[in-house]
Amino acid sequence: MKLTPNQIQELYKFTRQHYVEHYDVQTELVDHLANDIEQIWQEQPKLSFEQARTISFKKFGVFGFMEVVEARTKALSKKYWKLVWGIFKQFFNIPHILITITIFLALYVSFQIFPAKWLIVSIGIGSMLVIGTRLFLLNKEKKTRFKESNKKWLFEEYVFNLGGSIGFINLFIQTANLSPLTISNIAIVVTSIILTSLFLLIYIITFILPSKIEEILENQYPEYKMV
Amino acid sequence: MGNQKLYKGSLQTIILKLLEEKDKMYGYEITQKVKELTKGELNITEGALYPALHKLEAEGLLDVEVAKVDNRLRKYYKLTENGTKETASKLAEMEEFLRTMQSIVNPKFSLE
Numbered sequence: 598m599k600l601t602p603n604q605i606q607e608l609y610k611f612t613r614q615h616y617v618e619h620y621d622v623q624t625e626l627v628d629h630l631a632n633d634i635e636q637i638w639q640e641q642p643k644l645s646f647e648q649a650r651t652i653s654f655k656k657f658g659v660f661g662f663m664e665v666v667e668a669r670t671k672a673l674s675k676k677y678w679k680l681v682w683g684i685f686k687q688f689f690n691i692p693h694i695l696i697t698i699t700i701f702l703a704l705y706v707s708f709q710i711f712p713a714k715w716l717i718v719s720i721g722i723g724s725m726l727v728i729g730t731r732l733f734l735l736n737k738e739k740k741t742r743f744k745e746s747n748k749k750w751l752f753e754e755y756v757f758n759l760g761g762s763i764g765f766i767n768l769f770i771q772t773a774n775l776s777p778l779t780i781s782n783i784a785i786v787v788t789s790i791i792l793t794s795l796f797l798l799i800y801i802i803t804f805i806l807p808s809k810i811e812e813i814l815e816n817q818y819p820e821y822k823m824v
Numbered sequence: 825m826g827n828q829k830l831y832k833g834s835l836q837t838i839i840l841k842l843l844e845e846k847d848k849m850y851g852y853e854i855t856q857k858v859k860e861l862t863k864g865e866l867n868i869t870e871g872a873l874y875p876a877l878h879k880l881e882a883e884g885l886l887d888v889e890v891a892k893v894d895n896r897l898r899k900y901y902k903l904t905e906n907g908t909k910e911t912a913s914k915l916a917e918m919e920e921f922l923r924t925m926q927s928i929v930n931p932k933f934s935l936e
Contacts, residue, residue, distance in 0.1 A: 600896070624897050625851065628899065629874075632853075633852065664871040664874075669875075672882035673882070818890075819889055819890040820890035823892070824897070
């Protein structure tokens with residue numbers, strides 16, 4: 598006996614009730630449960646849909662779907678940073694390297710003119726404002742997208758939450774306050790390199806990736822255009 | 825049922841080996857195939873299978889395909905080019921491991 602479309606929808610609901618929010622993770626679990634329920638029915642045809650579902654769900658253990666969700670999140674985090682790294686590397690190829698060199702030189706010259714501490718703190722505050730504004734706007738966009746499609750994708754969540762990197766960037770901004778008033782020439786070069794990388798990183802995660810969201814989701818999920 | 829702990833470290837190799845033999849497989853199919861091959865001795869749990877599949881996918885060893893089957897979407901896994909290479913080296917590692925274990929557990933066997 599095969600499951601009906603209604604029962605499949607019931608299974609989607611069931612995964613949502615068990616804290617699986619994202620459609621991509623739900624889909625894999627729904628197919629698994631459906632296969633197992635059909636298998637259980639072959640051996641015990643008298644069981645109701647709910648009874649068979651309970652037996653099947655118990656096989657996931659005491660943590661239910663949590664382990665699967667956690668593993669998926671971890672795997673996608675790896676993919677996310679691979680994507681970021683791929684774009685980051687492009688900024689060292691021609692012609693993008695011109696942008697990178699310009700940022701570096703602008704920072705280097707600024708450090709010659711302004712006191713290091715002031716500059717670093719201002720950059721920290723500026724970055725925080727940019728990230729904060731982008732996060733606010735992206736959050737709004739995320740909600741609109743969810744309203745339209747009624748589906749959340751785990752990778753989409755990752756991109757719109759800037760890969761959870763806010764903590765890391767915050768850490769930098771907080772340490773900025775500890776920097777000395779003036780720094781040596783070598784320190785200026787090193788700081789300029791670090792800040793250039795940080796600017797590129799912020800630009801990639803807050804602007805480039807979210808703007809390519811459709812393309813990214815199509816690549817990540819073969820089912821994206823099917824549903 | 826055997827000691828599942830002993831099998832745990834080999835889960836990725838098992839998955840890769842199965843996918844080497846069959847072009848593409850979905851999660852449930854893998855659990856059933858392993859049960860069938862080992863006559864019920866090895867039972868891959870759901871909580872272990874999907875994390876392993878997702879990890880292999882993130883490492884670029886597996887690729888995914890989705891098809892509509894029986895009113896629902898089914899996610900198939902298949903080996904990438906890198907995955908095929910990795911399978912060969914993992915299987916070689918596994919054989920080496922088995923030989924080593926054999927010589928410890930049953931030294932007479934290796935002398936014969």
